[in-house]
Amino acid sequence: DQQVKQNSPSLSVQEGRISILNCDYTNSMFDYFLWYKKYPAEGPTFLISISSIKDKNEDGRFTVFLNKSAKHLSLHIVPSQPGDSAVYFCAAKITGGTSYGKLTFGQGTILTVHP
Amino acid sequence: ETGVTQTPRHLVMGMTNKKSLKCEQHLGHNAMYWYKQSAKKPLELMFVYNFKEQTENNSVPSRFSPECPNSSHLFLHLHTLQPEDSALYLCASSQDLSAGIFNYGYTFGSGTRLTVV
Numbered sequence: 001d002q003q004v005k006q007n008s009p010s011l012s013v014q015e016g017r018i019s020i021l022n023c024d025y026t027n028s029m030f031d032y033f034l035w036y037k038k039y040p041a042e043g044p045t046f047l048i049s050i051s052s053i054k055d056k057n058e059d060g061r062f063t064v065f066l067n068k069s070a071k072h073l074s075l076h077i078v079p080s081q082p083g084d085s086a087v088y089f090c091a092a093k094i095t096g097g098t099s100y101g102k103l104t105f106g107q108g109t110i111l112t113v114h115p
Numbered sequence: 116e117t118g119v120t121q122t123p124r125h126l127v128m129g130m131t132n133k134k135s136l137k138c139e140q141h142l143g144h145n146a147m148y149w150y151k152q153s154a155k156k157p158l159e160l161m162f163v164y165n166f167k168e169q170t171e172n173n174s175v176p177s178r179f180s181p182e183c184p185n186s187s188h189l190f191l192h193l194h195t196l197q198p199e200d201s202a203l204y205l206c207a208s209s210q211d212l213s214a215g216i217f218n219y220g221y222t223f224g225s226g227t228r229l230t231v232v
Binding site: 002004009034036041042043044045046049089091093102103104105106107108 | 221
């Protein structure tokens with residue numbers, strides 16, 4: 001049972017436009033969410049996170065929105081740049097109990113930003 | 116360089132071979148993880164070590180054997196693998212397993228691309 005899902009395997013956008021990457025989760029116990037970015041031949045790197053006590057977190061061109069009732073989060077990149085082309089992973093964790101520290105990942109979305 | 120170093124970067128091995136993957140971090144982290152990334156699948160957690168003690172084995176077959184001699188080093192010993200074990204194996208570390216909201220997650224290595232022939 002996949003608890004974190006990224007239903008779009010790929011996304012293609014034009015430079016300067018907005019990129020919206022989506023993520024859905026099924027486990028209502030998740031209370032902290034992260035986005036990672038991965039270039040080929042490199043490991044994932046942390047991008048931005050959000051706690052379940054918030055519905056929005058912004059860091060420069062990157063904004064993450066969380067809709068707890070819909071169990072949905074999204075990553076907005078504005079404006080998109082060719083260097084943003086990478087695989088984006090959504091991840092979730094439970095910050096208490098015996099699952100602490102454990103990140104559950106989605107399958108990733110390949111973002112391609114065209115010049 | 117992220118602070119987590121994995122060697123080798125690429126490995127091709129036969130099904131009867133024995134090999135080991137190495138992960139090293141000098142970030143002062145106390146928790147280390149092995150993840151497997153197969154094509155079009157989520158990163159799958161394999162093992163978790165906290166202060167050198169294994170805290171999680173995510174139903175991984177015994178042909179994968181982890182070893183954590185100290186908080187800075189993590190190994191994954193491989194023997195009698197199958198072609199379906201071909202994947203990218205990622206090591207990660209974090210300060211510890213504590214669950215504070217300011218824990219930004221893991222620092223990943225670049226991975227070992229494993230091909231089993």
